[in-house]
Amino acid sequence: MLLVQTIRDQYDQVLLGLKKRNFPQATEALQQVLALDDLRKSSQTQRDQLQAESNLISKQIGSLMKEGKSLEATAAKDQSSQLKAQIKELEDQHAQVEEELKSLLYLLPNVPHVAVPAGKSAEDNEEVLSHGTIPSLWEGKLPHWELIKKYDIIDFDLGVKITGAGFPVYKGKGARLQRALINFFLDQALAEGYMEVQPPILVNEESGYGTGQLPDKEGQMYFAKDDHLYLIPTAEVPITNLYRDVFLNATDLPIKNVGYTPCFRREAGSWGAHVRGLNRLHQFDKVEIVQITHPDQSYAALEQMSAYVQGLLQKLELPYRVLRLCGGDMGFTSAMTYDMEVYSAAQERWLEVSSVSNFETYQANRLKLRFKGEDKKSQFAHTLNGSALALPRIVASILENNQEPDGIRMPKVLHSYLGFDRI
RNA sequence: AGAGAGUUGGGUGAGUGGCUGAAACCAACAGUUUGCUAAACUGUCGUACGGGUUAUACUGUACCGGGGGUUCGAAUCCCCCACUCUCUGCCA
Known part of the structure; x- marks a missing residue:
């Protein structure tokens, strides 16, 4: 606010x-x-x-x-x-x-940073850089929703049976790939100086207001009515709310937390041709990084987080581009957002796999997250967060980009986590 | 889920209608003393929103889990809600 x-x-x-x-x-x-x-x-x-x-x-x-x-x-x-x-x-x-x-x-939404480009929609986003080469696949290439059937690693029909559409069941090497990615992402964040937290995945109403999901996006969250609790759409909510009503010392900053959680999104009204397979789910896994910084440091932190996420994509050998979102495409609470998109070579399109944002004092004001500076005056801290990373589209692009006629190569960095190197 | 007890400032904790924004102790901060550390002593030591000031100073109001009520006056009495603890029940 x-x-x-x-x-x-x-x-x-x-x-x-x-x-x-x-x-x-x-x-x-x-x-x-x-x-x-x-x-x-x-x-x-x-x-x-x-x-x-x-x-x-x-x-x-x-x-x-x-x-x-x-x-x-x-x-x-x-x-x-x-x-x-x-x-x-x-x-x-x-x-x-x-x-x-x-x-x-x-x-009132947050005020965009001056560097944020004007614009109405995703078309107006500004490409900051791209990295890696788009693989040219052989003619028999398959989109990931075919690959997962061919190798029997992710089962949507089973998910429909036990829950509903958008709740896939990961099986065998598919399940192990999930676990490997989560561990890889957490370990990387730890090495980068983030402290790991495991927050609850249901939150109360105050937390929803704290990070700005409420009152705006009520319909996007699953709600447990009897207990009046929301299933989190992102770990941003519980992790950032750890610091709700908190008074920090300037010396505590920056605070860097990382957490893995499942995320739940109702995605009401957003299903269509482009959301097949893993492109959009009701439940998915994500590792989230959150920073709380001194106001003077937040944009340096944003760049640092962006570079960190890019490092992950490079290690996974995925071609990506970085976009600076335009005013019209940015989230309600953000002052500046970078989206990282990975090229998924069989779908032949870019998939958003991470969104890194600086909220400046917008969330801190709602959270009453303050710190005492050198002058002993209290002021609001800046909050930032980013996906590092969201799994489904990473999985989709790994499967698609690395497919070969007789199997799918796994990125080298994951081998020790996976215990296998091909599917 | 049932029964009982509780929720006070950074912490412990006193306070059953006016002299309580709140004792005392601890922690923290500043100073004095000391060769250094420690100890001792002195002082400061909540937040928010107003007024005021160049900025301080100064000053008003509110806040003792949250909301409502009684009263000229509420941390204190009443009601509702949330949460915590203990016992019983259930259970990974």
Whole structure:
């Protein structure tokens, strides 16, 4: 959530930023925020003054009673009762203004960094770099949804039987490939200085608000109604929320956490021709990296995380490109996002396998994640996260890109994890 | 799931209607003392939102798990909810 102070101090930049996102009626929304904030301040001043008066009278009543001056005390009580009615009214008004302000702020997305390109959709994303060569496969190449049947390593029909569409069953070498990738990713992150955490995969409502999934993306999460808990769509939610309502010292920063979790997404209304096989699932596995940094360091951290993810793709010998998302394609809460896409050679298309974002103070403000700096003043930290990596599309591209007429080569770095080198 | 007990500032913990934003102790920070360390002593030591100031200072309000109520006045009384602990039950 944007800080009102930022909207006030950097009005033009914020407005420009919202326009870059194609946010409708940006000017009106910002004006309304400022108007509500002014109203909030003035109503608070009024209320506080009356409250101070009332507090004073109440104190006087106490001493009057002690001195046995019951007549004066009764008079004071009447006066206080009258004040109370006024205070109640101001109080309600103030609470209402604050509520309006908050729900308005919830609707405002983060302001993109100046380097974020303008644009409406994925077409306008900016290619930062590409790496590796696209393999030329022989004519009998198969898309991964055929390969998994041919080698009997991932079974969608079984998943349908026990759960439903989008919940595949990994079998034999398919299951071992999953486990190998998870371990490989975790080990790599550990070597990079991340601390491993294993968070719950159901979270409460506060956590959903903390990272910004709520109130916006309610319909995207599975919900356990009786217990009022959400299945996580990404480990970002529980890991970042570890630091909700936390006061850090500047010396604690940066905090670097990594965690593996399954992720659950309802993907309501997003099924179509391009989402066959592993391209889109309701349940998938992902290793997520999260950083909490000093505001001065967050963009350096973003670059570092991007480079780290690229390193993983290089080790897996996958051709990839890095995109800087445009304002229109970026997530609601992000200030800058890099997407890493891997080329899947049988589908002949790029698949997004990682998204690395800097949220600046947008999440920290909701989380109340602050630190005390050198000047002993509290300020909001910056939060970042990235997939490192999401498994299904990595699996898809490994299978497709490395297929040969008599089997599928596994990347060298995985051999020791897998215990085999071909499928 | 049933019964009972509890939730106070960074920690322990006192506080059953006004003198309590909250004792005491510990931790932390600053200073004094000391050759250094330690100890001792002194002081500081919550957060948020307002007012005020160039910035401090200063000042108002709210906050003792969350929400509501009683009262002139609530950490303290009442109601609802959440969570924690203990016992019983169930169980990987």
